[in-house]
Structures are given as C-alpha cells and as structure tokens.
Amino acid sequence: MNCLKLPKLVAVCLAVTTLAGCETIGGWFSDDEYDPTEPVELTDIDQKVKLSKRWSTSIGDGQGKGFYKITPVLAENTLYVAAAEGVVAAVDATNGRKLWSAKLGLAISGGVGYHQNSLFLGGADGTVLRLNASDGSEVWRAEVSGEVLAAPQGNGELVVAQTYDGKLIAFDHETGEQRWVHLSDVPVLTLRGTSTPIVVDNFAIAGFADGKVLALSLDNGSVAWEARVAIPQGRSEIERIVDIDGSMAMQSGELYAASYQGRIAAVDLRVGRKIWQQNVSSVSGVAVGFGNVYVADQDGTVSAYLRNGQGVRWQNIQLGYRGLSRPTTVSSYVALIDFEGYLHLFSQVDGDIVGRTRPDGSGARADMIAQGNRLYIYSNNGKLMAYDVAGLE
Template identity: 35%
Template structure:
C-alpha cells in the first residue's frame, strides 16, 4: 500500500512488545499531487542495478560497508550489490544491513542478531530478545542494536557477546521506525521516543548527552506522539533531528547544546551538507534551511502527498523518491526539480544513500539502484 494511503495503522501491542503499541505513520490521506512538466537541467544515469528481494512489511535500507554497498530483503538475501558477496541466510529478516570492520550484520524476525564475515560465513548470532526494525550500526568494535522494547544494546563485534545496554522507557504509543543510528567519530546519534535525541559512546555504552528536539503537545496519547522516527544528520560538529508532530532542531554534536530550531514536523527524515539542512515534512513538502542559523532557503511543494522519502544530498543536488516509484532530483540552490526517473513502480520508503558520487535507492520490490547525476 502506498505510504500516503497508509494513514496511522495501529499494530497489536502483544505482537510488538508488552504494554506498548507501535504505530506506522504515513502522510495524511490526500490524493497525491500530479507530476508536472519541468525544465530538465540534469539526469539520473544508471551505474548498476541489483535485486535483493521484496521488503514485505518491513523497511530495508542499504549500507556502505568497507566502500561497497550492501542490501538485504525480507526473505533473507544479503548482497554486495555492486558485485561480490552474496548470502542466503535462509531466515526472514526484519531490518536492513549494518556493516563495518569486516563484518555485515542483520536481524531476523525472531529477534536474533546475525553477523557475517565478508567471505559469507556466519561469524556468530546473539539473541536480542525483542523485535528489531532498525538496521544494526557498527563502530568501535561494537554492533549497536535498537530494539522495540526501547533498549540500545552493544554487542562485541568479534564474539557477539553483550557489552552494554542503555534502557529507555517507552510511552503507551510510539511510531514504528526502521531508521538506523548515525555514527560520527565513534559516537552514535540516535532518535528516540518523546522527542529525545541521544549521543552514545559506541565503545562504552555511555550516554554522553541527551537533548529534547520537541516537547509533546496535546491531550490524547496520539496527539502527544513526538517520536524521532528517522535518522539524525551529522555535519561539521552539528547534529540535527526532526520529530513527528514536533520540530526540527540542530545541536552542537559535542555538547548537545541547542543551536536552532524550526517548526517542521516529520517522520520521514532529513539530510545535511555544508550549506543546508534538508527535510521532508509529513505532507511531502521538502525544505532547505541554512545549516548555521536555520534561516529558510527554499521550500518545494510540487511533490506533496506522494509519500516522499527523506532527502539525500549530493553535490549541487538533493534527491528524494516517492511512493509511486519515481526518483526526483532538486537543485540545492533553489529547490527546483531538475531531473526525474521512474524506478520499478514500487514505493521507496527508505532514505536514499550517498556513496561517493553515486545515489543508492532501494525500492519495496527489492531492486537496488545506483545512479550518477549528470
């Protein structure tokens, strides 16, 4: 089902975790904005394409591991999509790929963490004990797993033994999120429930700081959801995050001190470069704000209600994809649409990935594309 038609779908509390329901948030039920003509000023040129199997009911994001792109699908296939490594785990998976330091990690639907060497051999498996929807994150010889019970757990990269755990209380309702943590200089930046952003030392499991992106507002539990359901963006000692039904805020990545905040709500996500922070709001509008002071740079509304993904920034361009299987390229300077390409017709729920000069996009049908922008 297209993201903009999903609405808010409640899932059984007992099937997710005890005492807490998770929600899948989609855009408001409005007809998607029709695509209109534009003046092409660039083009998305195929570099490679691979298939890893459909996503099913989960969200699968690709990852860069040791300078190669890896991706996975719900049926358990893991591939180095630009050639080489390929593993059929034989187990259904619930989250995308994490990798680094010679390992690739995934999580199966039984809540088990599996780590593979780059020769395709299983190195170890560990029991998480709760459903995992976000891809594992690897740094500082640690595999970080964010589980549905609110725990952040670090596992030893070589043995799979549990090293540390940070426990977080869960509200009565929370958003279903497949967004992984973002690591910079061995610090993991993690969006959490109730509008919180955490900085966690990957080696020790110490919370270095915790900041509030947005405060809950409203009367009902639904109205008060301000979860951060997308990955933060880190650039130039600044980390930014955006909350559902809340705000977008940017902080000093070393101290957690607030730099600026704007009234933009999203469960889609954001990206940043040395010029701007780009965010897709809950209705599919895309904004650019000055990275240093939060001043408005531009706003693009021609893709509203199309189930637009979080943006990715590459050079002079910003790339998003939508629920009808189109990739769109916007100008970094003014937000104008400068290129478009149809993919396989299935939705793109996850944020495009940037590897060097290539944009990587994974669709719900399991096709993974690498494009250059010319």
C-alpha cells in the same frame, strides 16, 4: 491491541483519518468532498538534469511485506544489501555484478551496518547478527527482546543495536556477548520504526520514540547528554506521537535530527546543546549539503534550512502528500522518491525541481546512497539500481 506494536503506516493513517473524518462529516451537509491530504498530481517540469540508468539487479523480496526500511551500505566500492526474506548480497557498485549472495535462514528487519569487513543486521525475530563481509558467513548472533528495525552499528570493539521496545544494546564485537543495555521510556503509541544509531568517537548516539536524542558512553552505556528534539503535545495519544525514526546526519561537530509532529534540530555533538530548531513533522530523516539541512515534511513540503541557524533558504510545496523519502544530496542536487516510485531532483541552490524519472513503481523506503554523481536506489520490491546524474548542456 498492543499499542506498542502499532505499525507506522497504521499510526500515520489513523492521524490522517482523524482529520479526513471531519471532512466526511461535513460532506453530509454539502457536496464538498475535498480531501486536503490527497496526494497532488504531478505536473510537467523543465528538465535540466539527465538521469542515466547504468545497471540494475534484483535482491530477493526487497522490503517484503513488513513495511521495513532495510537500507544498503556502500564500502570500498561494494554495496552490501539485504532483503526481508533473509537474503544478503555483495554487489560491485561499478557494474552491478553480484560478488556473493547468502541465505541466512531468518527474516531480516534492520540493516545493513558495516565496519572493517563485518556486516551487522537485525532479525525480525529479535536477533542481532554479525556476518563476514567477504562471503556473508555468520560470525555470531545474539538474542534481543524486540525487533531491530534499523541497521546495527559497530566500531571494531562494540556493536550497538536499537530495538523497537526502546532499548539500545551494546555487544562485544568479537563474541556477541552483551556488554550493556540502556532502557528508554516508550510512549503508549509509537510509530513502527527506529532511527539508525550513530557510533562516533566514544559515544553511541540514538533517537527515541519520546522525541529525545541521547549520547551514551560506549564504555558502560551511561548517558553523556540528552537533547529533546520534540515535546509531545495534544489531548490524544495520536497527537502526542513524536518519534525520531528517520536517519540523522552529522557535519562539523553538529548533529541534525527530525521528529514526527515535532521539530528539526541542530545539536552540538560535544555537549548536546541545541543550536537551533524549526517546526517540522518528518519520519524519513535529514541530509546535509551546500550549507543547508534538508528535510521532507509529512505534508510533502521539502525544506532547506541554513546550517548557521538563520532560517529557511528555500521551500518547495509541489509534492504535497506524496510520501517522500529521506532527501539525498547527489552532485548539485537533492534527490527524493515519492510513494509512486518517481525520483525527483531538486536544485540545492533554489529548490526548483530540475529532473524526474521513475526507477520503480513500487517506491523506495530505503535511504538512497550517493557517491559523486552516482545515485544508488533500492526499491521496495528488491531492485538495486544505479543512476548517473548530469546537467543537460
């Protein structure tokens, strides 16, 4: 087996199996078959929020069978969304009407990035594409050395894309010509995924499988600063996995990132200095709101850390081992989807679960998108949906 291509799900399952195996051996000598990683059963909640479905439309095969995380992007009241089979579409965010749809003729593994009427996508065969956002027509495509599992990003001059084999590559926005490439060390074992790069000011910021976040100069790819979010620990390679795979967040000159089997950290965007950190294990990413930084741990704990570094505001452990998505702030709430496709709304104030519905049983690995009190969800099987959130009177 090529360990650099160990799928995320397999890597996580191996770690869980290692622990669960101890329970199984113990079971030979007792009747105790308790599995501490078994997803908890949902219990009734005090529904205080109304979730109203406004529209739904289908986009190809969604995430396909590759455990991808192809996330739509919202720009100028239009949702741009892609499916693993190579379908790309523009959808009116108000009513769900398709404005256009295009077939690219190749499988998609990463997307969707947007800048000034351009869309950026990654191909499963190792390509980066720039499309015209007006109709989905191809402007250029460039070959890279590995899968692109997150949305490339651009600023009108350069397009940056991160590959599964540890590279961050910059392309000329107009021609697709490669401008520079940064190589990072890839551990023996890594989860299947990468975080989405961030282009801000004159820097490209990316998280890597070695637990580091780097800021690279857009001029030449030189390292402006690096911040270590996690330190590999343990005797086995599985225990030493510290990938930064989830989406990062920014606010007021600070960057927030979380790693698997590591930490969540706040980093000064100017110099890369860590402001604070807390132990956590997450692959879904972080969100910011109400003076908090939100993260869902692999064990199902949802935490709100104070942005000022003074610790935990609240934690909720009611959704243990339910495979939670990246938190998304919408109105006064935090939204997460579990592995069975249930959408849960938490109060940003105290962490109580105040709303629940089930948009789609297939789940939703893609990050949700919020605008005002509206929440956009792209399910694993390709349903793009809009829900409005309102408190019950």
